[in-house]
Every structure is written in structure tokens, then in C-alpha cells.
Amino acid sequence: xxxxxxxxxxxxxxxxxxxxxxxxxxxxxxxxxxxxxxxxxxxxxxxxxxxxxxxxxxxxxxxxxxxxxxxxxxxxxxxxxxxxxxxxxxxxxxxxxxxxxxxxxxxxxxxxxxxxxxxxxxxxxxxxxxxxxxxxxxxxxxxxxxxxxxxxxxxxxxxxxxxxxxxxxxxxxxxxxxxxxxxxxxxxxxxxxxxxxxxxxxxxxxxxxxxxxxxxxxxxxxxxxxxxxxxxxxxxxxxxxxxxxxxxxxxxxxxxxxxxxxxxxxxxxxxxxxxxxxxxxxxxxxxxxxxxxxxxxxxxxxxxxxxxxxxxxxxxxxxxxxxxxxxxxxxxxxxxxxxxxxxxxxxxxxxxxxxxxxxxxxxxxxxxxxxx
Numbered sequence: 471x472x473x474x475x476x477x478x479x480x481x482x483x484x485x486x487x488x489x490x491x492x493x494x495x496x497x498x499x500x501x502x503x504x505x506x507x508x509x510x511x512x513x514x515x516x517x518x519x520x521x522x523x524x525x526x527x528x529x530x531x532x533x534x535x536x537x538x539x540x541x542x543x544x545x546x547x548x549x550x551x552x553x554x555x556x557x558x559x560x561x562x563x564x565x566x567x568x569x570x571x572x573x574x575x576x577x578x579x580x581x582x583x584x585x586x587x588x589x590x591x592x593x594x595x596x597x598x599x600x601x602x603x604x605x606x607x608x609x610x611x612x613x614x615x616x617x618x619x620x621x622x623x624x625x626x627x628x629x630x631x632x633x634x635x636x637x638x639x640x641x642x643x644x645x646x647x648x649x650x651x652x653x654x655x656x657x658x659x660x661x662x663x664x665x666x667x668x669x670x671x672x673x674x675x676x677x678x679x680x681x682x683x684x685x686x687x688x689x690x691x692x693x694x695x696x697x698x699x700x701x702x703x704x705x706x707x708x709x710x711x712x713x714x715x716x717x718x719x720x721x722x723x724x725x726x727x728x729x730x731x732x733x734x735x736x737x738x739x740x741x742x743x744x745x746x747x748x749x750x751x752x753x754x755x756x757x758x759x760x761x762x763x764x765x766x767x768x769x770x771x772x773x774x775x776x777x778x779x780x781x782x783x784x785x786x787x788x789x790x791x792x793x794x795x796x797x798x799x800x801x802x803x804x805x806x807x808x809x810x811x812x813x814x815x816x817x818x819x820x821x822x823x824x825x826x827x828x829x830x831x832x833x834x835x836x837x838x839x840x841x842x
Contacts, residue, residue: 571641
């Protein structure tokens with residue numbers, strides 16, 4: 471009998487330990503070392519780097535153009551290393567987080583595919599960690615932006631959050647109970663390539679009718695330019711604004727004219743917003759989050775976009791009227807969200823390094839070669 475009690479006691483103790491470990495893992499952002507880290511946001515046109523403190527404040531930020539995508543991956547790595555070393559001259563950097571516009575594997579080491587860069591199955595984390603001699607974290611840029619909004623922005627206090635990033639295309643991320651849900655292979659959240667119109671507009675991904683072909687910056691500009699090329703009477707305002715040079719029609723210009731009351735631009739943003747609402751209703755049926763956060767460049771249109779999205783969401787939501795509705799809010803951190811989120815996620819892998827033990831290998835090698 472005593473042996474049985476002893477086994478029960480040990481089993482209970484072990485279960486308590488396991489529960490404690492699980493709780494720590496879920497709340498690890500609260501116990502991560504409060505040290506400065508660097509966040510890197512890599513896009514098709516720019517690389518932004520910033521030192522971020524434990525409260526999400528940007529202490530210093532640098533920005534440079536992304537090297538041409540035809541160049542080798544090492545060229546982009548060199549840019550990242552230079553930015554980090556530059557910032558580390560003035561700040562005590564303990565880890566580096568990378569938010570990349572591409573598919574990142576489940577181990578958050580390799581960039582499986584980046585549409586705007588020549589990265590194909592690239593072991594970015596290991597390469598950078600070997601050169602920087604501090605821990606490096608790599609994730610998809612939508613995941614890092616969603617993390618930042620959950621920690622410091624519009625998603626604070628939400629236990630189940632979905633972020634939609636509207637830019638050139640549509641990106642997305644899922645957060646649940648303080649964890650980014652990356653899927654089995656690391657590529658969850660590619661909402662932009664849900665097919666919403668069978669046989670619809672051709673998408674660069676190879677399919678037709680993808681959601682991002684109807685609700686994104688590219689979709690917005692495509693529709694405006696088509697109306698301008700056709701010399702539609704409703705497009706006279708925007709044609710005059712660009713002096714007849716159709717390629718100068720951009721998303722920010724359309725938003726600007728819509729704010730000024732241009733009827734065509736208001737209607738285009740309404741169309742984009744309605745498609746956004748349809749897609750969000752589909753995601754609500756599948757994921758049932760408490761909150762949708764809308765970010766990316768197109769979200770700058772504010773209620774010109776999000777108002778129609780909310781209305782369409784309510785019209786298309788499965789079981790409408792008989793279920794709680796998720797809130798739809800605009801992101802608060804703007805273009806810095808990916809960088810801030812990457813830096814904060816890097817704190818989860820940070821370790822306290824003594825200044826005397828840190829070795830900036832790339833810099834010393836370069837100095838040694840220069841001195842020969």
C-alpha cells in the first residue's frame with residue numbers, strides 16, 4: 471500500500487512539474503530577460519533594423535535598400551550583419567530577431583522560399599548566428615508583426631488573434647494563448663492564397679482567384695489603372711492628378727484622393743474592403759478568433775477600408791445573429807510592427823552575455839585583413 475502511495479505521489483509531483491514547465495513556456499515573454507535586442511524587417515525593397523527595449527520602445531532605427539534579388543543570399547546577409555554591428559557599437563545587443571517576407575521552416579532556421587529575394591532553402595539563422603556570435607531568431611514577417619500587435623499594439627489582451635497584413639499581397643498570422651501558430655511545416659497564415667473566385671484573376675502563385683487578387687494593394691492599383699486606361703469618366707480625377715501617366719497611379723495616391731472625396735477612389739476602397747470582409751468571415755468560420763487586426767500599407771485608408779470590411783463581415787459571417795462576433799481593428803504599430811515583433815521574439819532566445827565574451831567575428835576578420 472505504501473508503495474502505491476509513493477508511486478501516486480511521484481506521479482503527481484511529476485505532473486505538477488510538467489504543468490509548471492508548460493505554463494512557463496506559454497508565458498515566457500513575461501520572464502524573458504529585459505535586455506535590448508535588435509529586430510530586422512526584410513522586405514522586397516528595404517531592410518529596416520532597430521534596437522528595441524523590453525517594453526517595445528525603439529531606441530534607434532536604421533534603414534537601407536534591399537540588395538537586388540538577383541544577387542546571392544550572402545549579399546543580403548552582409549547587409550544584415552553590417553546593420554547589426556553598426557547598432558551594437560552604440561547599444562548592448564543580446565540577440566537578433568529576423569522577420570522575413572517568405573516561408574520559414576518549423577524550426578525557424580531556413581527560409582524555404584522568399585518571393586522577393588533569391589532565398590531557397592537558405593539556413594539564415596545558422597549563418598547569421600555564426601557571424602554575429604549572439605542568438606538569432608528567424609520568423610515570417612507577418613508572424614513578427616502579429617506578435618508586436620499582441621504584445622504592444624491593437625491586440626493586447628486578446629487570447630485568440632488573427633492578423634491580416636494588406637500590402638502588395640495579403641499576409642497573415644495566428645496567435646493563440648500567447649503562441650504563434652506556425653503549422654506543421656512553418657507556413658501557416660498564407661491567407662492571401664485562399665481561392666475565393668474559381669477561375670478568377672491569375673495570381674503570381676500560379677493559381678487563379680486568390681483572395682489577394684481582390685483585396686490587396688495590387689488589386690486596388692490594378693482596378694484604378696484599368697479604369698484610367700479605359701478613360702472612364704469616373705477616372706478623370708486621378709488621370710488629371712498623374713498628368714495622364716498611368717504607371718504613377720499608386721495605392722497611397724488612391725487613398726489620398728479618396729480622403730479628398732474622389733468618388734472612384736472611395737468606391738475602389740469600398741470594393742477592396744468588402745472583399746476583405748468576405749475573407750475575414752471565412753477565417754472566422756474556420757478559426758473563430760476573438761479579434762482580427764488589420765495591418766499593412768493599405769490599412770492606412772482607415773475607415774474607408776475597414777468600415778466596408780466590417781459591414782461585409784457581418785453579412786457573410788456563418789451563423790450571424792446567433793454567435794459572438796470577433797472585433798475588427800486597425801493595427802497600431804504601423805510599418806515598425808515587424809521589426810518590433812522580431813526583436814521581442816528574439817528576447818525569448820536571448821541569453822545574458824558578458825561584454826568581454828562577445829566576439830564580433832565578422833568585424834575583427836575585416837579589420838585583420840585591412841591591417842595586412
